[in-house]
Amino acid sequence: MSVDVLDPPAGAPASAAGPPVPAARRRAAARSRSLARTARRLSGLVIVLAAWQAGASAGLLGSTTPSPAQVVAAAGRLVESGELAANLGVSLLRVLKGLAIGLSAGLVLGLAAGLARLGEDLVDAPVQAVRMLPHLALVPLFIIWFGIGETSKVSLIAVGVVFPLYINVFHGIRGVDERLVESARSCGVGRFGLITKVVLPGALPQILVGLRQALGVAWLSLVVAEQSATSAGIGYLINQATQFMRTDEVFVVLVVYALLGLATDLLVRAVERRALAWRRGLVAR
Amino acid sequence: MTVTLHEGVRVRGLSRSFGDRTVLDRVDLDIAPGEFVALLGASGSGKSTLLRALGGLDPQAGGDLGLPDRKAVVYQEHRLLPWARVWKNVVLGVKGPDLKARAVAALTEVGLKDRAEAWPLTLSGGESQRVALARALVRTPQLLLLDEPFGALDALTRMKAQELVADLWAEHRPAVLLVTHDVEEALLLADRALLLADGRLAEEITVDLPRPRALDHPDFVALRRRLLSGLGVEKENR
Numbered sequence: 001m002s003v004d005v006l007d008p009p010a011g012a013p014a015s016a017a018g019p020p021v022p023a024a025r026r027r028a029a030a031r032s033r034s035l036a037r038t039a040r041r042l043s044g045l046v047i048v049l050a051a052w053q054a055g056a057s058a059g060l061l062g063s064t065t066p067s068p069a070q071v072v073a074a075a076g077r078l079v080e081s082g083e084l085a086a087n088l089g090v091s092l093l094r095v096l097k098g099l100a101i102g103l104s105a106g107l108v109l110g111l112a113a114g115l116a117r118l119g120e121d122l123v124d125a126p127v128q129a130v131r132m133l134p135h136l137a138l139v140p141l142f143i144i145w146f147g148i149g150e151t152s153k154v155s156l157i158a159v160g161v162v163f164p165l166y167i168n169v170f171h172g173i174r175g176v177d178e179r180l181v182e183s184a185r186s187c188g189v190g191r192f193g194l195i196t197k198v199v200l201p202g203a204l205p206q207i208l209v210g211l212r213q214a215l216g217v218a219w220l221s222l223v224v225a226e227q228s229a230t231s232a233g234i235g236y237l238i239n240q241a242t243q244f245m246r247t248d249e250v251f252v253v254l255v256v257y258a259l260l261g262l263a264t265d266l267l268v269r270a271v272e273r274r275a276l277a278w279r280r281g282l283v284a285r
Numbered sequence: 286m287t288v289t290l291h292e293g294v295r296v297r298g299l300s301r302s303f304g305d306r307t308v309l310d311r312v313d314l315d316i317a318p319g320e321f322v323a324l325l326g327a328s329g330s331g332k333s334t335l336l337r338a339l340g341g342l343d344p345q346a347g348g349d350l351g352l353p354d355r356k357a358v359v360y361q362e363h364r365l366l367p368w369a370r371v372w373k374n375v376v377l378g379v380k381g382p383d384l385k386a387r388a389v390a391a392l393t394e395v396g397l398k399d400r401a402e403a404w405p406l407t408l409s410g411g412e413s414q415r416v417a418l419a420r421a422l423v424r425t426p427q428l429l430l431l432d433e434p435f436g437a438l439d440a441l442t443r444m445k446a447q448e449l450v451a452d453l454w455a456e457h458r459p460a461v462l463l464v465t466h467d468v469e470e471a472l473l474l475a476d477r478a479l480l481l482a483d484g485r486l487a488e489e490i491t492v493d494l495p496r497p498r499a500l501d502h503p504d505f506v507a508l509r510r511r512l513l514s515g516l517g518v519e520k521e522n523r
């Protein structure tokens with residue numbers, strides 16, 4: 001592929017030489033270029049799917065690999081029976097609860113450590129020590145502590161989410177340009193204003209990176225939490241399917257996981273586009 | 286000790302050290318209301334340290350500081366908040382009604398009325414510095430502290446910015462302390478030029494030239510030579 005990070009951005013004129021192109025024509029050309037790009041990307045996906053379908057129909061992939069058509073059919077059945085929606089609802093609720101707790105804790109701890117020396121001394125060392133522990137290793141302990149019900153699952157997600165957000169909030173705050181703080185102070189901005197107008201907006205790009213990482217961890221934690229002893233949720237769905245050797249349904253759930261990850265990523269990107277609009281000036285030049 | 290003066294600046298025995306290194310050693314400085322003073326000195330001689338103390342930004346500076354209430358600082362870099370629109374940057378920290386109108390009025394004075402809604406990252410270096418000037422102006426300062434505000438600009442833009450500062454000063458008449466490396470800039474703008482060396486104000490030169498000033502005025506050339514020799518540059522190519 002000829003497009004490469006070193007090439008000028010797509011919107012920029014290719015070269016100064018050559019006859020001037022009217023703006024409307026240039027815009028139309030840019031639009032058709034981006035359409036062509038989307039088509040190219042989709043064509044890759046289509047080729048993979050077609051090869052998969054052909055391989056499965058020809059029996060090359062073995063009896064345990066369903067074809068795309070079978071996966072779609074299984075998805076249709078699961079949607080129609082309401083099983084998918086019900087279990088997805090349970091899982092989403094778990095993730096939302098875990099995120100609500102974990103993100104709040106990560107944010108509060110990060111703010112405390114980032115904004116005050118006392119907070120850093122109290123919070124940072126213990127958090128850094130605990131962070132070294134892969135939180136998924138806590139599953140057995142949480143089952144002993146909280147039982148096999150919702151509490152242990154939600155806790156696992158919450159604990160996993162705290163650290164990526166904490167680290168990024170803390171470093172985002174510490175990375176804010178000291179000179180901007182001084183000049184805002186010389187403009188008469190008070191302590192509270194310094195935090196809301198200078199420190200937090202300056203830390204926001206890094207905080208959003210933390211949010212994105214935290215959401216990734218949340219899905220991963222959900223998968224692990226729902227692997228053992230569960231009677232509802234998309235993890236339960238995949239367990240059931242495995243027991244009855246329904247690989248088509250297993251694939252459906254895998255696709256659902258992928259779509260959930262994609263959806264949250266798009267969400268964060270939309271938030272970034274709005275909240276970091278001031279950076280667009282940088283990109284446009 | 287900091288005392289609020291309503292007239293100009295009166296500093297006695299200003300000292301500041303970093304570790305065991307004394308950067309400012311009992312400096313005395315007076316600036317009359319409406320006076321334009323330039324401060325020169327070698328790199329690292331403590332000019333910015335002095336300016337920060339006058340801005341009330343250095344709690345560790347010792348001595349008696351008699352300073353006016355309303356002060357404003359413009360730095361070598363513009364220090365605009367990239368996430369706030371230009372006009373919001375101008376009225377940052379200002380309280381009261383009609384903030385936007387006041388911001389636009391200040392931006393008009395520096396010729397940037399049309400960029401009020403722009404993001405700072407879309408401005409050129411010279412435009413950013415003019416916004417920083419507007420941000421200082423909107424506070425109607427009694428003391429304006431300028432720390433090499435044009436140091437990063439190209440020669441042509443710098444000349445325009447100097448002209449702008451001269452005009453704004455003539456109109457609003459704040460007391461000004463301008464830190465600069467540029468001898469000509471000091472002589473074009475200031476009533477008085479001070480030389481900082483070894484932690485003291487080593488020399489004071491009154492610039493008694495009619496305004497607007499021309500670089501080829503015979504007195505200008507003589508003053509320039511005096512300042513340069515004060516800075517330790519004896520042999521300059523003329």
Ligand SMILES: Nc1ncnc2c1ncn2[C@@H]1O[C@H](COP(=O)(O)OP(=O)(O)OP(=O)(O)O)[C@@H](O)[C@H]1O
Nearest residue numbers: 303304308326327328329330331332333334335466
């Ligand atoms: N926060 C600080 N900690 C330690 N030393 C400092 C600090 N700030 C300034 N200094 C030292 O004080 C001296 C004077 O610094 P200052 O910034 O005032 O110099 P300056 O005259 O403005 O120089 P320049 O013309 O290069 O801007 C320098 O040697 C510098 O290293």
Ligand SMILES: [Mg+2]
Nearest residue numbers: 332333334432
């Ligand atoms: Mg300096």
